[in-house]
């Protein structure tokens with residue numbers, strides 16, 4: 001079988017050794033076990049929690065916690081191999097496409113609706129196509145090792161690179177395990193060229209690990225009838241499609257013939273899913289965000305409830321959010337702090353997101369627990385993109401955010417405690433562009449989210465309460481919900497504040513409850 005060769009092809013990645021595993025030292029950073037979310041706090045009572053929390057959600061395995069990793073996915077996957085080789089049932093990835101561009105997201109300041117555009121991640125490959133192919137090849141090999149025997153992988157690409165990667169996928173997964181090249185066709189918004197035909201689709205390569213793979217004929221994945229078909233159908237009073245057929249007396253077809261389904265079993269050209277729009281609930285202000293409808297079809301077709309679905313380039317967390325709503329277990333990763341922050345808030349905010357079965361309704365369930373894990377258990381550094389700095393430095397500014405950056409007040413009345421956030425000092429303010437600074441009226445405009453752990457164990461943050469700004473709901477509470485300490489004693493309260501660039505600062509406070 002023909003294979004592809006390129007500069008730097010690494011045939012050795014199969015032999016990941018124990019030393020590699022030891023150096024990939026990931027630790028728990030945050031334990032998000034049903035925290036109280038200010039936006040959905042239906043209960044007037046103070047928070048009362050004990051450390052031994054129990055998972056009570058039905059259809060949920062209590063030996064499992066969903067996982068979100070902040071870090072390069074190569075290290076994440078090497079780390080996961082220890083416990084999850086041959087275990088993931090579905091992997092969807094939407095990696096950079098080797099476009100040669102930088103991608104953007106919108107930074108919102110305070111309660112303002114206007115936004116600043118910031119660079120999200122770079123898809124420029126200095127070593128050209130060889131570097132890109134090496135990057136993806138190494139990772140695809142690890143994904144194969146993580147997939148279960150019944151598992152599948154969907155690799156989202158476009159015309160820039162998909163033809164090279166098809167050859168690589170055949171090499172890694174076996175030509176016989178190629179299932180589809182799905183064409184996701186969408187109208188091209190601002191296509192101005194008259195020099196060639198307008199490019200208006202992405203290609204999704206679908207492979208399974210073996211011949212015995214999960215694939216469900218679920219009516220929820222069906223495509224709507226095309227307008228041409230619909231024009232020839234009628235709907236009865238219950239909304240069911242039929243056409244006139246049956247016996248024919250030479251004049252007119254008389255019997256109503258009902259269709260069994262509301263649509264057709266999907267072909268490999270998907271033209272029924274629009275590109276993400278800014279006026280939708282799911283929009284997160286991230287230029288390469290993919291629609292939930294796309295992931296709904298993939299996840300329903302290629303996994304079952306309780307299966308593990310992974311996305312190692314999770315971006316805004318579309319795959320994880322859909323997996324959560326479809327009651328799958330999930331693992332996600334991204335190397336950008338901003339993506340992790342958007343994903344985390346999107347999962348917290350899932351209560352008010354679209355219900356996947358009844359699009360105009362809200363999902364209305366709180367998220368299941370998830371762990372946020374990162375290299376050495378720290379997420380203190382952050383970067384300010386070059387285009388938001390006062391002077392063009394030509395590179396992003398990396399900031400160590402470890403010193404205390406905020407002040408707060410702890411109010412304690414017997415066993416009832418709450419925290420008031422009083423101030424936040426933005427690090428390296430002198431370097432930030434005036435464009436941003438002029439839109440900041442008060443300290444809280446720098447803040448994107450803040451959270452409290454009322455019983456901090458000094459190892460990882462256990463979110464008890466959180467307030468955050470979402471893309472659509474910009475308000476932030478500055479006083480936390482009161483916490484009631486059931487037992488007297490000494491406790492450490494930890495407070496974590498996240499700024500609009502994704503940087504986090506944490507401080508703790510010792511309290512004695514008498």
Ligand SMILES: C[S@@+](CC[C@H](N)C(=O)[O-])C[C@H]1O[C@@H](n2cnc3c(N)ncnc32)[C@H](O)[C@@H]1O
Nearest residue numbers: 072073094121288289290313315316318334335
């Ligand atoms: C096209 S976006 C994914 C968008 C996502 N499908 C969504 O719907 O929001 C690609 C993401 O991959 C991330 N990424 C790129 N290289 C990575 C790496 N080596 N490890 C982890 N994440 C990476 C980028 O930070 C970016 O968020």
